[in-house]
Amino acid sequence: MKERHVIKIITIIGARPQFIKAATVSRVIKNFKDVFEIIVHTGQHYDDNMSAVFFEEMDIPKPHYNLEIGSGNHGKQTGDMLIEIEKVILEEKPSLVMVYGDTNSTIAGALAATKLHIPVVHIEAGLRSFNKKMPEEINRILTDHVSDILFTPTNTAVENLEKEGISGDKVYKVGDVMYDAALFYTEKAKSNSKIIERLSLRDTDFVLATVHRAENTDNKIRLSRIFNELDELATKIKVVLPLHPRTKQKKEEFKIVTKNVTFIDPIGYIDMVMLQRACKMIITDSGGIQKEAFFHKKPCITLRSETEWIELVQSECNFLWTEEFNLINLYDKLIGKKLNLSHDFYGDGDAASLIIDRIVKNYQQR
Template sequence: MKIVTILGARPQFVKAAVVSREILKNAGIREVIIHTGQHYDKNMSDIFFEEMEIPSPDYNLNINGLSHGAMTGEMLKGIESILLSEKPDYVMVYGDTNSTIAGALAAKKIHIKVAHVEAGLRSFNIRMPEEVNRILTDRISDKLYCPTQTAVDNLLREGYAALDGQIHKTGDVMLDAALFYSRKAKEKSAIIDTLGLDKFILCTIHRAENTDDLDRLRSIVNAINEIAGSIRVVVPIHPRTRNILAKHDISVNFDMIDPVGYFDMLNLITHCSLVMTDSGGLQKEAFYFKKNCVTLRDETEWVELIDNGFAVCVGSDTCKILEAYHGLLHKDNDFSLDLYGKGDASEKIVAGLFN
């Protein structure tokens, strides 16, 4: 069996690392990796392959910095050409990025089966590009690998039981990665000492809904600035977000640092007092490392975190952000709750290819 794996963004590198390791254990599968180039900064791309010992991509399309339509179109063109040459049995896609939908569409149009890792997630906000990507990818996938029961239920409500795709509840591959790589992170990351960190809040802001809407961005920054007056706030910042802040003269008094590799991020999560983020993956990683989370979004696909009190969705409202910060900073939660499986999702995903 030959699988072509499509990667393009940081979370996909993390997820693919553990699945690729499982694939390597199976002599009956050959994997070919296409990197679309969607994340092109070294700290957001190359370093992940190096740190996590992911096989180097067989192809790199270097497609980035374009609008959604232009980027997806260029990816479709490049991926299709490779698939026609490689003739795989499956194309495996991850998550909900432009790379995801481009890979799935390119495969399906030339009758190659699609396996979607993180199927069934829904924010129910169709204005989000990620929501469009995940819905369309699910609809044309042959293997739907769901990380949670909520994801399975979403697909069943949408009528997937009557469609051709096979639904598999696997647990979350990011839990696999967190368990495996946290040991290496302790040995290889020196970021805590380098930055001289003691008590601090870890924060990320990258979604277009927050960075492209200046009212939302200013509101979030105002809240973080106020919090930074009483506790250190560390923000690994995407170059695009940093440029927006500078262009519009939005002042910050928190610590902006360059994007970090996965090991550094794991160490930051491990040692922080609280996570504040608009990232889907970081919401879950906070839970894995027993940290409460202020979710800087109006909704989240990871509803079980909200339902069980591990996170609060606050949107961009300054007052709500501050209220959630004070409410969660010292809240004692039971993080032993099984929300995302046992850390064997990658095994189930690979096994599912043969079912």
């Protein structure tokens, strides 16, 4: 009889999008008796509104390790994570290390594992903005090139990897775990979220906005332009903006004044789902929220000059903010435009199952 092996996975998470993705995959892992998961939270997002609320409302297993790294410059933050993750790997001796997306937690986990000769699994591999000024772009490229198994969400991601010489039986297109999450948590949000009532909102009488990317928040001219245009748009339609801690700090530091935007504290995923479902349009610089806009069939303006999710731009579901148009122009252009939001870009909502099935098969074939 062939010996059965327990697959021990260390999952590295640290930021809001990773909590959402990990919740989806962890829920599937529970169905596999030969797969055991150890969750390591780096503490990259440490504010309760940016971290703890996600674990509570999404039923994510409590992390086995919380490294409490906190914020800091990229080099220090990544270095501190690398040191502490290495200690956990040496202690736990996992079968593999699983990382998500493109944050400092992602690259720290991937580097710590690969230097210890532990296989790395990268979920959401192959994305490219082709803008190396973005820290996330550097993180995702390096992570892809040290990973042993790469799970991609789209055909474009597969093509990007092929152009960089990464292909064959390392790369699997499975769809997007964020789509899995959107399908699963929408039903929970309908029952549990009261944010629409709390903010006295009506369906489609507001625009939902988010701003947090360093290239926007750390540039005074750019951040001022974003808030000035959002403030102008808010004279036409209500603009609701959950204010990221870094964005709030920079807004105060740059003395940017707004009169019309409705700012709220950071919110959990369940409340965000309800705002996305109820709003008329989404304006964001978040990679994940661009997709969530599509999942919830809302037009989206992306506060960047490029995006990883190029298929949304090509299909005219997502529009990039440029010097040519301010937000009022884009809002007016989009609001009367009939969008085709029926595309099948991100799989069938079973990406997490396909990921764990493939990991198990790989180990069974050893």
